[in-house]
Amino acid sequence: MEENLKNFKKNEISPAIMRRLPNYLRYLKEKQKEGVEIISSVNIADDMKLSPIQVKKDIASSSKVQGKPRIGFEVDGLIADIERVLGYGNVNDAVLVGAGQLGKTLLSYTGFENYGLNIVAAFDSDPAKCNIKIKNKTVYPVERLSEIIKKYNIRMGIITVPERFAQNICDIMVEAGIKAIWNFAPTHLIVPDKVALKNEDLAASLAILSSQLKVILNKQEN
Amino acid sequence: MEENLKNFKKNEISPAIMRRLPNYLRYLKEKQKEGVEIISSVNIADDMKLSPIQVKKDIASSSKVQGKPRIGFEVDGLIADIERVLGYGNVNDAVLVGAGQLGKTLLSYTGFENYGLNIVAAFDSDPAKCNIKIKNKTVYPVERLSEIIKKYNIRMGIITVPERFAQNICDIMVEAGIKAIWNFAPTHLIVPDKVALKNEDLAASLAILSSQLKVILNKQEN
DNA sequence: AAAATATCGATATTTATTTATCGATATTTA
């Protein structure tokens, strides 16, 4: 009675693969738009600067599409499977706290819907920023944060406040029932074990890129 | 004649450790601000939700600070060493293309100076956005991009244009001599091998967080 | 239609990363 699911065991996808899946998805959708219907691991690997073996393994563990030797994989099938693994189509309502420059940028960003993010309300401590609408979303005074999280049973919170306020906002969110926090404040937050935390650290990305640049420039000197 | 540098061999720090270093740095600076002068691996591990063994190993390979049994490591020394590894103090001049919402946010972001990013000029294709200053930085028409990169010998480029323009901007940058590209457009860019590319994919982060949230919520149902 | 070739899936190997162990040592406690 065993299903024909190859390595597709128990939805257990490693973190390393999970990090690459969004890249595959973006790449495959571009190819789809170009009219490509079948693509091989070698092709993907060349374009994405990965090894073909890695691409094959990643596909095997995140999709049940069968590749054909000498031909490749069906693009539509890969896209559908990767989207499912990434939770495309799920909807997560979220609140955002901190309607400053960065907060407004996230509120305006249109790329999130596909990943199921639905920011239902924003909050700010500055009365001057409250009770206005940004991209159709109302900014409430931060005093109402807990109330609204509870009322709408919201599970995800986005923090875009200055770092000195971040822990306090985080605590309020956790107390009100938030289970996943996306933190853009450059600070270390303390959360209980059963709350997921993802720090978005632009400075860290920059540091990594800078060190790569240094390597490149050094090589060219030789 | 061997130097007392422990595992501190050849400046070769693994990518996995490199990714964690900015987190350590942020954490240690907070402790420093609180007046903490010595800290143990167990302490760091508890707060950062890592294992003490991993913390010890990370410190050993990125710092030459000697820990004392039963005591810990000198905070100031750790900070200094990690900053050096991350290239804190290096200065990288950069150009930014795309003075929209996200571009303006990055131009205004103050957290980058410490990591040596110095955005010297911004560019946009919309004449209405040009020749104004944002946070003291002039926005030039994109036609002048190549010229200014070459004139000031700039090596890093930041792309915050809509995805359909990203590859074109990327090509102009590469042709003009850019060696490291920080891409915020949600698209797959093709660059030569000797150019470093870092894609900043907010949707990908979100996808990972969403899948963690799903796991948490499922556990609570049981 | 047969031979050559490219890519597949599966498995094996290598490399990287994390976690565990253990003697040494600095502090704390008795």
Add this chain to the structure above:
DNA sequence: TAAATATCGATAAATAAATATCGATATTTT
């Protein structure tokens, strides 16, 4: 001041991830 204890550095073991190998198969070439 001696014994107990916590944390260190170093090394070893275990786990995870990336890469290599190989027979099978679908297409292309001859």
